[in-house]
Amino acid sequence: MQVWTRLPATRTAAWNGSCECVIGRAKKEAIVSRIEWLKDADEGIARAHATGKPVLLDFSAAPM
């Protein structure tokens, strides 16, 4: 969680407790997410229509 508070842009990784970022001048790497994000809004909406679950559409500028 400490990583998360210092690097808000890596929130997705922090959500999962899976960020292996290095703070400071060193590289940030291995941002691994257990959430399986789609990258197509229309596909997401179609899945929402089929499953009854709503879409969470996340607009981000953080590294993917």
Place this chain on the structure above:
Amino acid sequence: MKVVSEHFVPVKIHVKEQPAVFERFKAQWTPTQLILDGDGIEHHRIEGFLPKEDFIAELELGLGKLAFEQKRYEDAANMFRVVCDEHAGAGAAPEACYWAGVSNYKGGNHESLKETARLLKERYGDSAWARKASVWTT
């Protein structure tokens, strides 16, 4: 994050990869999250970074709004109540308490507005939602 995987179809759009999608949904800033139904209609918008508890509370508030707008008032009241009671320190809590009262009212509990106004005054007396609810005490 469990709440995302269990309750949503998650879609991530990167500003540099898909700028047209930002335009389409009128996203002005990152991070922004929208909750859409299966017809692509927006029911809730979260703009800007939030700490984890606040963010989860906002997601649950959004699920409540979706249920409310679909006229599933009992479901909506339960979802709003979770935010109101279990995330009482989150920024979304006063709004959730307000809409829990409205959902209960729409579900047939005509005392719920007064009760909600009292609760909001007690817990969040300085909030805009307490002021909105103040009319229900008269």
